[in-house]
Amino acid sequence: MAQGNLAPKDGAAIYPSLRDKRVIISGGGSGIGAGIVEGFVRQGARVAFVDVQSEPSEALMQELSGAVHAPIFMHGDVTDCDDYGAKIAIFIEKLGGCDVLINNAANDDRHKLAEVTPAYWDERMAVNLKHQFFAAKAVVPAMEQAGGGSIVNLGSISWHLGLEDLTLYQTAKAAIEGLTRSLARELGRQNIRVNTIIPGNVKTPRQMKWYTPEGEAEIVAAQCLDGRIQPADIAAMAMFLASDDARFCTAHNYWVDAGWR
Numbered sequence: 001m002a003q004g005n006l007a008p009k010d011g012a013a014i015y016p017s018l019r020d021k022r023v024i025i026s027g028g029g030s031g032i033g034a035g036i037v038e039g040f041v042r043q044g045a046r047v048a049f050v051d052v053q054s055e056p057s058e059a060l061m062q063e064l065s066g067a068v069h070a071p072i073f074m075h076g077d078v079t080d081c082d083d084y085g086a087k088i089a090i091f092i093e094k095l096g097g098c099d100v101l102i103n104n105a106a107n108d109d110r111h112k113l114a115e116v117t118p119a120y121w122d123e124r125m126a127v128n129l130k131h132q133f134f135a136a137k138a139v140v141p142a143m144e145q146a147g148g149g150s151i152v153n154l155g156s157i158s159w160h161l162g163l164e165d166l167t168l169y170q171t172a173k174a175a176i177e178g179l180t181r182s183l184a185r186e187l188g189r190q191n192i193r194v195n196t197i198i199p200g201n202v203k204t205p206r207q208m209k210w211y212t213p214e215g216e217a218e219i220v221a222a223q224c225l226d227g228r229i230q231p232a233d234i235a236a237m238a239m240f241l242a243s244d245d246a247r248f249c250t251a252h253n254y255w256v257d258a259g260w261r
């Protein structure tokens, strides 16, 4: 299968059904999102992504420029619903439709109860929850036109564990699971599947801001499996859920957490 000079990495699955698929990803410039962008591009999908960080996004574009379909990047802030909606419309036009939406962008800034104001609440819900709903709303007509689609929402293990200093992030991430089940019911008859991926602790540049080597060792000790989860491990699940192999998977949570309890 010709993929320009990029193909799925050795040993990785190849999904023929993802080839030429039109995929929109939020927060694709770094961390897990960058792994998801790379994964889909390596499958020969047509990928468009938005991110607030231009520098890593452009570096990623450069890295993937030899692909059969080089990805499209637009700088954008998902908390500005109107602007993000307009960018999604541009992506749909450029890609010629939309088959897959990956709602990935989020921000896990820490806070204490006493510090939270109504404005901070709104801002946290905007960056962690609201855009997932409105991005889904924006792509549904294109997915209907395509005869179906797959929406993948990034949730989090954090609220299942009840971690410290993350009340608003965890509130939003808990709501995403309800959003997934509700949209899956509403959109199922249009053959649009909606699922949540629940990552455990994934080794990304941002997470390394929070964790010391001792903290990382504690996470590994709490997992069933040794080793640190990488963005590519989350991308692997996203690609499966987006592929036709997952055609009867909808309305559920898919954990990639190495058995962290």
Ligand SMILES: NC(=O)c1ccc[n+]([C@@H]2O[C@H](COP(=O)([O-])OP(=O)(O)OC[C@H]3O[C@@H](n4cnc5c(N)ncnc54)[C@H](O)[C@@H]3O)[C@@H](O)[C@H]2O)c1
Binding pocket: 026, 027, 028, 029, 030, 031, 032, 033, 050, 051, 052, 053, 076, 077, 078, 079, 103, 104, 105, 106, 107, 108, 127, 154, 155, 156, 157, 158, 198, 199, 200, 201, 202, 203, 204, 205, 206, 207
């Ligand atoms: N890394 C983990 O351990 C972990 C664990 C559980 C869940 N998750 C979830 O996985 C997803 C990706 O996490 P990550 O660790 O890669 O995060 P990250 O912070 O490393 O990357 C998020 C990306 O989204 C972008 N982004 C942030 N705010 C944005 C905005 N307003 N508009 C546009 N782009 C914006 C960032 O610039 C960044 O490129 C998130 O939904 C996160 O909640 C991550």
